[in-house]
Amino acid sequence: MDSDAHLHFVVAEHECRLSGGGDCAGGESDSHRSRSLVHADAEGFERGTTQELLTFIYIARGSAGEVRSMLCLLERLDRFQDLKSEISNLKSLALSVSRQLRGWAASLQNSEIKGQRYLTDDNRRTSQAAREREEFLDKLRKAQEERIANLQKSRHA
DSSP states (O other), X not given: XXXXXXXXXXXXXXXXXXXXXXXXXXXXXXHHHHHHHHHHHHHHHXXXXXXXXXXXXXXXXXXXXXXXXXHHHHHHSGGGGGGHHHHHHHHHHHHXXXXXXXXXXXXXXXXXXXXXXXXXXXXXXXXXHHHHHHHHHHHHHHHHHHHHHHHHHHHHO
């Protein structure tokens, strides 16, 4: 399970436990905010363009920030003092999700791919050939470095 989905399930579980097990799926709850992390990523990806995916990644990051903010508030309330360590763990998880989303956004911003909607068979073949070329060049560099290292060892022996 990915981190944002895990965060949603853990927040929802705690929310249900604290509410006495009633209806835990409604309202502007932490669970609702954490659910929006999962849904924003999915919707952005399904739209098929990198720009739209980036928009939804930032919406998901905003939701992660809302979850952290609410957890900070809960941490200060007397009613939740017995859950301090669990709240702290959830805050760390929400921060981790936010950082992962930021990393994903950064890699997309630096990508030349406009999105799956724009990928043609020709684009895919070109990208695959470029990846294979880079892998081959890496192997050559490593082989060359090993050869140089072995030559240096044999000269000093």
